[in-house]
Amino acid sequence: MGIFPGFLNPAQTAALRRDFATLPDWQLTPAGIGREHAHHNNERIRTDKTRWLDGTTPPQQDYLALMAGLQQSLNRELFMGLRDYECHYARYDEGDFYKKHLDAFRGRSNRRVTTVLYLNNDWQADQGGELLIYAEKGAQPSHRVMPEGGTLVCFLSERFPHEVLPARRQRLSIAGWFRIDDPVAPVLRL
Numbered sequence: 152m153g154i155f156p157g158f159l160n161p162a163q164t165a166a167l168r169r170d171f172a173t174l175p176d177w178q179l180t181p182a183g184i185g186r187e188h189a190h191h192n193n194e195r196i197r198t199d200k201t202r203w204l205d206g207t208t209p210p211q212q213d214y215l216a217l218m219a220g221l222q223q224s225l226n227r228e229l230f231m232g233l234r235d236y237e238c239h240y241a242r243y244d245e246g247d248f249y250k251k252h253l254d255a256f257r258g259r260s261n262r263r264v265t266t267v268l269y270l271n272n273d274w275q276a277d278q279g280g281e282l283l284i285y286a287e288k289g290a291q292p293s294h295r296v297m298p299e300g301g302t303l304v305c306f307l308s309e310r311f312p313h314e315v316l317p318a319r320r321q322r323l324s325i326a327g328w329f330r331i332d333d334p335v336a337p338v339l340r341l
Contacts, residue, residue, distance in 0.1 A: 152304075152305065152306040153303075153304070153305045154296055154303075155302065155303045155305075156299065157302070159214075159268065159301040160301065163210075163213065163214075163301070164269075164270055166213070167211075167268075168270045168300070170211060171242070171323055174240070178202055179200035179201065179202050179240075180201060180202070197249045197250065198243075198246070198247040198249070199242060199247050200241070201240060201241050201326075203239045204239060214325065215238075218236050218238070218327065218329075219236065221266075222236055231263060231331075233264065233329040233331060234331055234332050235330040235331075236328070236329050237327060238266070238327030239326060239327075240324075242321065242323055243280060243315065243318040243321070243324075245318060245320060246317055246318070247315075248315055248316060249315040251314040252314065253309060254308040254309075254313075255308035255309040260308065260309060261330045262308040262309075263308055263328075264308060265306055265313075265328055266305050266327040266328070267304040268301075268302070268324060268327075269302045269323070270300055270323040270324060270325065271299065271322060271323055273300075274298050274299050274300070274322075277319070278318065278322075279316050279317050279318050280316060280319070280322040281295050281297055281315070281316045282295070282314075282315055282316075283295055283296075283313060283314050283315075284306060284311050284312075284313045285311065285312045287310050298324060
């Protein structure tokens with residue numbers, strides 16, 4: 152797991168924030184849970200709204216290129232076999248949250264590494280919206296991350312349960328996943 156403040160500089164972060172702001176509300180969809188036929192919305196678990204990045208704007212292209220470089224580094228240094236990256240903008244309006252969960256189905260997922268990049272400007276501790284990350288079998292959070300613009304968080308998708316506490320102002324981020332080809336590949340143990 153890693154937390155990288157200043158992963159993006161303020162200009163890069165602002166460009167993505169402006170890109171996100173150009174999306175009309177009707178292009179954001181209520182986020183769901185589950186996959187394939189079991190995919191559904193459940194506002195007791197998750198209330199954010201999302202829009203997948205498609206790489207059609209210069210800020211998105213720059214971000215996706217940066218993540219491609221990170222993918223190469225992870226493969227070169229950690230031999231992870233990552234083949235793809237998918238990501239979406241996530242908007243948490245005031246009161247929105249995401250209960251404790253894993254980003255991958257144990258033993259049945261091609262998601263290997265989760266990334267979260269924050270786009271907020273001047274976030275304050277009393278504004279909520281923190282990311283809580285738990286040890287694989289821990290009941291208490293091992294890390295608490297404020298959603299400060301430019302900060303990148305990375306962790307193994309199948310090993311670290313996490314949640315987003317209710318936001319007290321609009322919280323913007325890009326959530327993403329480095330993937331492998333095989334959706335039923337065995338769990339990676341590091």
